[in-house]
Each structure stands twice: as structure tokens, then as C-alpha cells.
Amino acid sequence: MKPVHTNFMELCFNARSENESFARVAVAAFLSQLDPTIEDLTDIKTVVSEAVTNSVIHGYEENPEGVILIRTEIEGTKICVQITDYGLGIEDVTEARQPLYTSKPELERSGMGFTIMENFMDEVMIHSKLGEGTTIQLVKQLTPQSQQSLVN
């Protein structure tokens, strides 16, 4: 039996809104070695964007000095993306996960971030502590290209 292919990468950057696109593109570029389907890649870009945006807006309340960490792991065809901030933390995680719930309606937030993460990924784990920060762990089993062509 062939050993399972593993790999990881880590990124560390300031909580600036211009880094939202950098983060999703960087994760997608790293995962391109798995030859993912366009659909999977778009889903992953979207959820990375959601988590990083949450750190910028909610974790650090747009203070650009904040630091965001992303760790992406590959294990065979399964991927795990972890987004960490050292910001305010989430008081009530169950409430935060509710579709359409937002603590910042005045900023035109839609409250759909966690709902999108849950819909696009197989697993969404939230670890958060008030005053210490938040880590979101996202896991997805990628669709192999061969299987994709059978479906279509």
C-alpha cells in the first residue's frame, strides 16, 4: 500500500482587509497540487474568505495590527484549514452559528458566514475563548477529478 501523501503550509499576516483575497488565493494555490475540481476550489476560497473576514471584522474590529494565522494540511485527498486570531473571541458559539445571526448589523453583515462554512465543508469546528481569540477548523474530503467526470 502506498503511504498517504501529507503536506502542510502556514501563513501569518496582518488583519487587513486587503489580505482577505491574498489568503484565499494562497490556500487555493497550495491545494492545487491535489488537482481539485473547480467547484471544490471555489468552496474552499469562499470559506477561507469568510473565516479571515470574521477575524478582521469581529476578532480585531478592523485593527490592522492584529495577526491572523492560517495552517493548511493535506492528508491524502482530505484537507484541513485552520484560521486563528488572537482577538476578542466569541461569547456564545451556538448563537454565532445561527443562520442570519450577526453581532454587527450596522456594518451590513449578513450573518451567513458560518452557514456558508457549514454548507461547503464536511466539518466546521469553532474553538473560542473570550479575550483570547478564535480558531476555526475546516475539514473537507476533496472530490477526485476521475469521480467528477463520472458524475457529469
Added chain:
Amino acid sequence: MALHLDVKRSKNVLVARLDGELDHHTAAHVRKVIEEELNHEWVTHLVLNLEKLEFMDSSGLGVILGRYKRVTQMGGKMTICSVQPPIERIMEMSGLFKILQMFQDESSAVSACGVAS
């Protein structure tokens, strides 16, 4: 800027064409430009053409809902058109289509506003 916004006038309908990526970073620009245009006296309705929008996350939903509220308050109608499938999926998830009509092309979206006026 990873997002380009083009606005044009079609009678009392403001048509905004978005090209690029709509996220939290680019949302501020889109909001500002459309809000300024909505201040013009001649505008009653708003059409968003998303044909060239390649990426959107939930920040985009917030911008769309914000403009929907403004246009509805002004007594106008808002429609969207030419939405790419991944973006349509996010819109579907949020229940956006319960309040906003979507069309295949811009001319249908514009005439749908005209009918209502």
C-alpha cells in the same frame, strides 16, 4: 482594486455592472458608488448585473441586502441578473430570492423594474 464597477442609466433605472471579486475589502467601494448614484433624483430602480462577478462571499450578500433596503424605502424595485452558479448557490442559501427577483439577462431585469413603476 480587484473589483470594477460600471454604472449606467436606463430611464429611471440605475444599472450597476460588477466585474471582479466582491468581498469585505471591495464591498466598501461598491456601497459608496451605488449610494452616491442612488442620490440622483432620476433614479427609482436598481439593477445589479453580476455577469462578470467571479467571486462573492457573505460580505456581498450584506451589500446587496443593504441596497435592497434603500431602494425599497425609496419606493423602487431592485432586480439582479446574469448570476454565476457558485454565487447563485450562496444567494439561494441566504434566502435572497424570496425578496429579490433574478433574471437571465440585463434587458429582462431592467424591463421588470419598468413594469413595476
